[in-house]
Amino acid sequence: MNRAPGPSVRLKLTVSYAGFLMLAGVLLLAAVWVFLLRYVPDRALIVSSETPTHGVFPVRSNLLRVFAPRAAAVMAFLLVFGLVGGWILAGRMLAPLTRITGATRMATNGSLSHRIRLPGREDEFRELADAFDAMLARIEAHVAEQQRFAANASHELRTPLAISKALLDVARADPHHDAGEVIERLHAVNTRAIDLTEALLLLSHANQRSFAREPVDLSLLVEEATETLLPLAEKHGVTIETSGDIAPTTGSQALLLQLTTNLVHNAIVHNLPEKGTIRVHTGVRTKTVVLTVENTGEKLTPEVASTLTEPFQRGTERIHADHAGVGLGLAIVRTITHAHDGTLTLTARAAGGLRITVELPATATHADG
The missing domain is CATH 3.30.565.10 (Histidine kinase-like ATPase, C-terminal domain)
Incomplete structure (x- = not known):
């Protein structure tokens, strides 16, 4: 199937990790800001011991000026940290998939003896790798069996044909040879060839499972x-x-x-x-x-x-x-x-x-x- 190029799964996971981390950071900062607005008064009376003067100063406005740039710095750090960390984590998580993909390509090119044998404890990737290895083993055994079958069938079919040719050559070389004997032997050889062909057809039909139950x-x-x-x-x-x-x-x-x-x-x-x-x-x-x-x-x-x-x-x-x-x-x-x-x-x-x-x-x- 021809597909248009698109972003890799590693890039998608990286962006997903970073986006989730940014969302978590926004929610955390929003929770802190709500907490501060709830417990910090609008204005506060400030009395100085050094000077006899005192006054009322706006606290929330000063708090916003201090909080906003620091929150922006935290969000920028989370973005960079999420992208870098997500890229590394995605690469480590997808490393088994890279091995599975490589084994699949080798099998596509005809190498059925290769196995993934993914180490480590059981998880989804290792379960997939084990299932793929088992499938390759079955396919390799099936292909080897079919190759042996084709070779044996060719040999078995060649035998009656070779006998028929030899009988015909003898009859042509010796016109006075008993024609009845030649015909009888040809009949037996051809009967065996027909039986073999019908058996091969029956075997193929059964393999396809195309029968009514x-x-x-x-x-x-x-x-x-x-x-x-x-x-x-x-x-x-x-x-x-x-x-x-x-x-x-x-x-x-x-x-x-x-x-x-x-x-x-x-x-x-x-x-x-x-x-x-x-x-x-x-x-x-x-x-x-x-x-x-x-x-x-x-x-x-x-x-x-x-x-x-x-x-x-x-x-x-x-x-x-x-x-x-x-x-x-x-x-x-x-x-x-x-x-x-x-x-x-x-x-x-x-x-x-x-x-x-x-x-x-x-x-x-x-x-x-």
Whole structure:
């Protein structure tokens, strides 16, 4: 925004301090003058011991002649003192604001690693500086995450394109090559590229929070997701167990169904090679509803479990097997959870596998009950 130049805040504060000090001086002198007028008589009888003469002299007129110049001198001193003192005090008071402004300009120029770290006891300026430092930390983390995401997405999208190009080059170089095999492989590669693109679009949509909110029951979404993925679970030899209560919340039914489906799908494909188990439970707490998906599988360290919500991260090797997904399943879950003001917790099970807990705000009527 273009603004016309104006006086600095330090100058405004200086003038304000000096003006207030002058006003206080005027009031004080006025109070003294009123006091003198009240207790000093209009005229006084003066008797001299040296001379036999005596007389009546006007006292108030003499008092005014003595008081006025001294009052003017006091006001002049207060003016100078107020301007000089106000300028110094304003500079000291606004020094933290100067540091905050400098940090803001550095952040505008792209330096997000700089922090103000204003010393001293807590006050309004230090509260502002701490809030600004926290904002810079969040922005820096968000920018770093977006940069990693863009790099990983570029890599993931480049892979199917490179495979498609290689298949086409082989088909062009060898006209007698089996066209059906090439078409089948191209179809699989393109399907994966489409799935990845749709996942990226869904992730972007959830990040924007541009969705209508409506009453949603997580227990019904669990039933729908498990019924949809039951054939895949049977193919992998995985048993799905569901339990729990009605879990009413508010949000996008489509996004929350995607969240539930992703959790169950992840539990199926990252399970034991045979006789795996998945337990899906919905529950209600004081002000929240909870969805828990627990699966058997390989043992994971807490460090590995904490990274699984990062885009394109997997607990096992990055092998694009059948139904292995595109590496965005839990990243989408995290984004949808945060878009619904919820929390996501991943815990490595001691016996192997993973426990994922999604906690969302309960509906107002249920929370009150």
